[in-house]
Amino acid sequence: MNQKKVMKLWMAFMTVFALFIAGCSDESSGKGGDDSSATEITLGFYSSGSADEKMQELIDKFEEQHPDIKIKTQNAPYQQFFQKLDTQIAGGTAPDVWLSDGVFVQKYAERGAAKDLTEWINQDLNKDDYYGLDFNKGPNGSYWAVPQGIQIASLFYNKDMFDKAGVDYPDESWTWEDLKEAGAKLTIDTSGKTANESGFKSNSVNQYGLTFFSITEGWMTVLKSYGGGILDDSLKQSIIDTPENKKAMEYIVDGMDRGIFTDPSDLQAFQSAMSPFPSETAAMRIGIYARVLAANETGVNYDVTVLPKGPDGERFSPVIANSWIINNDASDKKAKAAWEWVKYWVSEDDVQKEWAELGEAVPVKKSVAQSDMFLNSGDKPANKQAFLDSFEFAGTLDVNAVWSEWVKKTGDNFNRAFLKEASIEEALERADKEVQKVLDEFYENQ
Amino acid sequence: MVSPYLIHFIVFIAFTLLASLYFSFSRYDMLNAPQWIGLENYNKLINDPVFWKSLWNTVYFTVLFVPTQTILALILAVALNQSLKGLKFFRIAHFIPVISSWTVVLYVADAIFNPRFGLANDLLVKMGSQPQQWLNDEALVIPVLVAVAVWKGIGYMMVIFLAGLQNVPEDLYEAAEVEGAGILKKFRHVTVPLISGTTFLVLVLSTITTFQAFEQIYVMTGNSGDITAAGGPNNASMVLMLYLFQQGFAFLKMGYASAIAWVLFLILFVITLIQVKMQKKWVHYEK
Numbered sequence: 001m002n003q004k005k006v007m008k009l010w011m012a013f014m015t016v017f018a019l020f021i022a023g024c025s026d027e028s029s030g031k032g033g034d035d036s037s038a039t040e041i042t043l044g045f046y047s048s049g050s051a052d053e054k055m056q057e058l059i060d061k062f063e064e065q066h067p068d069i070k071i072k073t074q075n076a077p078y079q080q081f082f083q084k085l086d087t088q089i090a091g092g093t094a095p096d097v098w099l100s101d102g103v104f105v106q107k108y109a110e111r112g113a114a115k116d117l118t119e120w121i122n123q124d125l126n127k128d129d130y131y132g133l134d135f136n137k138g139p140n141g142s143y144w145a146v147p148q149g150i151q152i153a154s155l156f157y158n159k160d161m162f163d164k165a166g167v168d169y170p171d172e173s174w175t176w177e178d179l180k181e182a183g184a185k186l187t188i189d190t191s192g193k194t195a196n197e198s199g200f201k202s203n204s205v206n207q208y209g210l211t212f213f214s215i216t217e218g219w220m221t222v223l224k225s226y227g228g229g230i231l232d233d234s235l236k237q238s239i240i241d242t243p244e245n246k247k248a249m250e251y252i253v254d255g256m257d258r259g260i261f262t263d264p265s266d267l268q269a270f271q272s273a274m275s276p277f278p279s280e281t282a283a284m285r286i287g288i289y290a291r292v293l294a295a296n297e298t299g300v301n302y303d304v305t306v307l308p309k310g311p312d313g314e315r316f317s318p319v320i321a322n323s324w325i326i327n328n329d330a331s332d333k334k335a336k337a338a339w340e341w342v343k344y345w346v347s348e349d350d351v352q353k354e355w356a357e358l359g360e361a362v363p364v365k366k367s368v369a370q371s372d373m374f375l376n377s378g379d380k381p382a383n384k385q386a387f388l389d390s391f392e393f394a395g396t397l398d399v400n401a402v403w404s405e406w407v408k409k410t411g412d413n414f415n416r417a418f419l420k421e422a423s424i425e426e427a428l429e430r431a432d433k434e435v436q437k438v439l440d441e442f443y444e445n446q
Numbered sequence: 447m448v449s450p451y452l453i454h455f456i457v458f459i460a461f462t463l464l465a466s467l468y469f470s471f472s473r474y475d476m477l478n479a480p481q482w483i484g485l486e487n488y489n490k491l492i493n494d495p496v497f498w499k500s501l502w503n504t505v506y507f508t509v510l511f512v513p514t515q516t517i518l519a520l521i522l523a524v525a526l527n528q529s530l531k532g533l534k535f536f537r538i539a540h541f542i543p544v545i546s547s548w549t550v551v552l553y554v555a556d557a558i559f560n561p562r563f564g565l566a567n568d569l570l571v572k573m574g575s576q577p578q579q580w581l582n583d584e585a586l587v588i589p590v591l592v593a594v595a596v597w598k599g600i601g602y603m604m605v606i607f608l609a610g611l612q613n614v615p616e617d618l619y620e621a622a623e624v625e626g627a628g629i630l631k632k633f634r635h636v637t638v639p640l641i642s643g644t645t646f647l648v649l650v651l652s653t654i655t656t657f658q659a660f661e662q663i664y665v666m667t668g669n670s671g672d673i674t675a676a677g678g679p680n681n682a683s684m685v686l687m688l689y690l691f692q693q694g695f696a697f698l699k700m701g702y703a704s705a706i707a708w709v710l711f712l713i714l715f716v717i718t719l720i721q722v723k724m725q726k727k728w729v730h731y732e733k
Contacts, residue, residue, distance in 0.1 A: 079673070083695055090476040107698070111477040203577075264679070265582040269562035405697040408674045416680055421584070445473060 039337040040070040041330075044095030046081035051358055058351055062344050069337045089113050089327075096330040097338035099148055102320035103399050105136050106235075109144035110401035110446070115326040118143045120339055130346060130364050132321040135396050139235050145323035146342050149361025151288040152319045152394055153221060154304045154386045155179075156295065161186055161207070161283040165194075170284070172389075174308040176222060176251060179284070183209025183260040186283035195260050202259030209260040211282035212252070213273045215407055216318045219414055220397055221286050223248045224318075225310035230410060230435065231398040236443050240410065240432035247311070249417060249424045256418055264415045277302075288320065289362050289387055296359070296380055304381040306390055317390035318397055322361065362387055402442045409434040470704035480701065487705035497706065500677075500684040501713075503588060507685060508656040510592045516648055519600050523607030524637070537608075541601035548598075548665045555594045555666065581667060584682035591683060595662055599655075603648050610644030611637070642729040650721055657714050660687040686710050 045055060052075065059071050074095055076084060082104065088094040089108075100108060108114040121143045127133055132147040157170055167182050187195035187209040194200065195209070212218045223229055228244035231237060239245075255261035262282065267273045276282035278294040285291070286307060295302055309315050324342045326335050345351055345364075352368040355361075359379060363369040375384050397403070410431045417427035470487055472480035491497050526537055543551060558565045559580040567577040580590050614637060622632050638645075667683050668676035673696050677684035686706060694703030 086476050086695065086698065108477070111475055111698070113477045265561060265579050268579070268582045269560055271556075402697070404674055408692075411675075412678065412680055415678070419582075419679070421680065 038068050038070050039333050040072060041097060041334050041337045041341070042072045042074055042095040043338075043341065044074045044081070044085060044098035046078045046099060046101075047075045048078075048360065051360060054354060054358055058345075058354065061351075062341060065344070066337075066340055069340060071341070089329075092329060094327050094329070096327050096334045097341055098325055098327070100145060100323055100325045102135065102147075102151070102322045103397060103403050105145045105321075105323055105325065106138065106400045107403065108325055109138055109142075113325075113328055114144045115328045115330070115335060116142050116144065117146065117326065117339075121146065124339075124343055125346070129366055131362065131366060131369065131391060132319065132364060135319055135321040135394075136323055139233070145321075145325045146346055147321040147323045147364045148345065149355065150319060150321050150364060151290055152362060152387050152390050153216065153286055153288045153307060153317050154390055155307050156277060156285045156287040156291065156302055156304050156381070158277070158280060158283045158300055158302050160301045161280070165283075169303070170305050170308070172306050174305075176225065176308045176310060179210065179308045180251070180255050180260060183255070183284065184258065185209075187258075187260045189259070195258050200259070202257065205259045205266070206281075208262050208266070208276060208282040210255070210262070210284045210286075211267075211276040212256070212261040212263075212286070213267060214411060215397060216288060216320065217286040217291075219248075219252065219410075221307060221316055221318050222252055222310075224316035224395065225307070225314050226251070227310060227312060227314055229398060230406070231400065231439075235398060235400040236439055238406075238432050238435040238439060240435060241428045245428055246424055249414070249428065253417060253420070253424060257420070263418045265419060288318070290360055292379075292381060293359060300380075302381060303383050304386045305383060306386050315393040317394045319391075319394040320397065400439075402438050406435045406438045409438060466704045466707060469701050470708050472701045474701040474704075475698040476700050477698065483701070487702050488709075490702065491705055491709065496681055496684060496689065499681050500686050500689040503681075503683060504657060504659075504685045507588055507592060507659060508653060510589065511595055511656050512649060512652045514592065515596045515599055515603055515652055516645065518596065519603035519648065520607050520645070522600065523604045523611055524633070526604070527608055527611045537604075540604055543598040544601040546598070548661045551594065551598050551662075552665050555590075559590055581683075582679055584679055587667065587679065587683045591663060591666060594666070595656075595659070598662075599652070603652065606648055606651075607641065607644055610641040614640045639730050643731050646721070646725050646729045650718060653717060653721070654714060657710065657717075658687050659685055660691065663688050664691075 043059070055075075056073070059073065063069065063071060075081065078101075082101070085094060085098060094113070105114070118141075121127070121133065125133070125146075130147070132150045133143060136145040136147065137143055155170055155174075159169065162169055162182075165185050167185050170179065170182065184195040186207065187200075187205060188207040189195075189201045190204045190206050191199075191201070195202070220230070223245055226244050226248035228239070228242055228248050230240055232239050252261065256263040262276060267276075270276060270279075270281075274291070274294065277285040277287065277291070278298040278300055280298075280300060287295075287304070292304075307315060307317055324345065326338045326342070330338060347365065349365070349368060352363045352365045353371075353373055356363045356368060356374050359377075363374055368374060369388060375388075377384075397407075413422070413427045413431035413434065416422040417424050422430070469480055471482060471484060473483050473486075474480035522540060526533060526540075530536070556564070561567060561577065561579050561582065564580070566580065570577055578586060581587050618636050618640070619632055622636050627635065663683055663685055664673065664676045667678055673692055677688050677692070687710070690703045690706040690710070693699045693706065
């Protein structure tokens, strides 16, 4: 290589380097916060059809009330939104405030991307007025997010199917065993026999007693009401391999074996694992609040009640508090403006009511959730009170920073037991080991 | 003047390659700066049973897919390389799956392999056999995915073969006929050697695409777009690209994902080298 060529290469390198540096510095000067009168904040949220319009309306109203704050929105469908968000956080261009799926709050919190909101919450919000603030608390007691809407589960049941089978509707006295017993009468194979009759074929079921899917609307709910669970209180230790979990798993596997509960391969036959209940192929489901939308859309004649009790009378209702997170990297000015938005969202009655009208989530503000507007809107289910009653025994899905990863490890192993490819003991033991490995790997390096 | 290409190369290729190499030696969750950890990711890779399983699945997928698709595409191309009535229609019909998105193909595949309502199980039951779980069966999931992938990809390879076939001079066939060669002999001794360059291209292309297979498996084995649900049952359809994506984007282990990417790159590099070396033995190029 002659000198000229070396010079050229060097110049090329420097040009690129200069461009690169310029790009970086531009970014950081933006963060410094300018002193012009209006603060512009970026608000990120994942889209859900008709909700987008409502969100824009509420943003317009907010801007009217706060002339000194301008909101720029950034939204995308669920999967893309979170993928983009992660890369944006990496590049320092994430929104100042964003809507997070409840199960991802700790993922951002424990990796330093979410602002600690404890002080502001203590100062500005009366905790007793709201549902779900505590569901975003880390193990050390800090608040990382403020709920935007609450998903809490109860038992959905198809009234027509119960009537037809002559089975009493479920109520708060039910245990999981009662559910299975009723479910057997509601499970019908292709030749019209129920799961209690001889000659019933559990591999060609036309109507299931209970549709059972994955963690929230499946194993976690049963495990916890049997006194088991996945992680201990520190959320760093697996407690999968326990006698309580074994009993719960025996209950589930038996239900699947008899064809009363859908097993993972039954669900494969449906376009979506969510569809058996709204398409009237299952008489019952464990359902979070948002599931009323699909059921109402297909016009199922249904109602809800609290989830059944475990053998020792323990009850558990899983909750997912989808929440507003403020970017830890946002300048003070922007973070404060973002906090105004969060306060506006949870504390203004109008906002809470308008959002509740979409029927996507239980309102965060208790006074609104307990009002006629929510409880007696005329839309099914009639017994919406069951969702509110469930807060008494509600808990999160043991959410921590590596939630998605340990859910996969657990789910994969449990599915093998459900499909009888592994014994329950094997599945629990393997899941326990694999989950502990995921936890150790993350927390030992923190 | 600095050539624009050089800038492009440095910014978009060299820099990103080096960055990913660096990440593969770091702990990097995308949300915080990468931390150098030396060979830890590669050590973990060697001891990760799911990595080995996905490597095995990738190889298994490739070994089933590449010869099947190549042979069938060649047969199809030969069949459609003669004067037939409705020739254009058949050529287009075989090409339609190529331009369809995987989501559309999923619906077609579901009509066949749905365990409850699918055509395949209907047929099995009518023939007196047990219905199968297809995509939910650890032993069948890869063969089913391969069958669907061949159906979708065959049209493209067929077109490449057609182009190759049309370059075979007609007089060679005539000469062979004069020597008394039948259809099979003509195919074996004229067609096969003369399109060996095309065959080589088809083999290399389909090997690379199968090693990078992602979208099909994500769409067909996942649940409503949930990336962490794809690759089942029990990782029986987990392939390297899917594993890489899950580790990187769903579990935020970008360092580990980068290590997988480099291993994948090395494997592909070696395989392609072997293919290039081997081609001297059987590929003939016209001078």
